[in-house]
Amino acid sequence: MQSPVQSRTTIKIPRQSARIKKKNQKARSKRAARIAEATVRYIRTELKPPPYFKEMPPISLWIIHVKEENPPAGTQAVEWFLLTTIDIQSPNDALNCIAWYCLRWRIEDWHRVLKSGCGVEALAHKTAGRLKRAIAINLVIAWRIMLMTLMGREMPELPPEVLFSDIKIEVLRAYAKKKH
Numbered sequence: 001m002q003s004p005v006q007s008r009t010t011i012k013i014p015r016q017s018a019r020i021k022k023k024n025q026k027a028r029s030k031r032a033a034r035i036a037e038a039t040v041r042y043i044r045t046e047l048k049p050p051p052y053f054k055e056m057p058p059i060s061l062w063i064i065h066v067k068e069e070n071p072p073a074g075t076q077a078v079e080w081f082l083l084t085t086i087d088i089q090s091p092n093d094a095l096n097c098i099a100w101y102c103l104r105w106r107i108e109d110w111h112r113v114l115k116s117g118c119g120v121e122a123l124a125h126k127t128a129g130r131l132k133r134a135i136a137i138n139l140v141i142a143w144r145i146m147l148m149t150l151m152g153r154e155m156p157e158l159p160p161e162v163l164f165s166d167i168k169i170e171v172l173r174a175y176a177k178k179k180h
């Protein structure tokens with residue numbers, strides 16, 4: 001990108017466990033958590049419409065280029081090209097877009113919990129009203145599962161009373177005993 005460095009930022013790269021190749025998934029190697037020091041550049045551009053929509057006006061976009069200049073040995077450098085229609089008037093605007101992009105995996109995880117954990121795609125209620133209510137309940141359940149997962153990863157020593165009432169803890173303990 002032919003734009004000067006506008007800012008520098010640090011990006012928290014989370015740890016990643018290894019995954020063997022599965023039918024529809026690529027294999028993935030293990031990665032330790034680290035902090036990446038990156039440069040930030042941005043520039044405005046216009047995308048012209050395709051020939052079959054030539055009467056449409058061009059779309060104004062900003063390109064934000066995030067690049068780790070000196071990654072640790074044996075690691076792949078972070079390099080992102082982010083496209084946004086948000087008007088970038090300052091380095092702080094670009095840093096906000098980068099912060100939002102860094103949250104994307106949390107959103108992806110929440111959707112995965114909603115689909116896989118709650119089975120929301122398998123819902124087959126007779127009316128739209130029933131389906132809306134079921135999805136609304138599952139949205140809250142997925143959020144709670146995500147919250148517990150994140151808190152468990154960040155603070156594994158956290159007592160269960162932070163998230164559960166005494167009766168809920170008692171029910172979960174009884175359920176766990178039944179499973180063994």
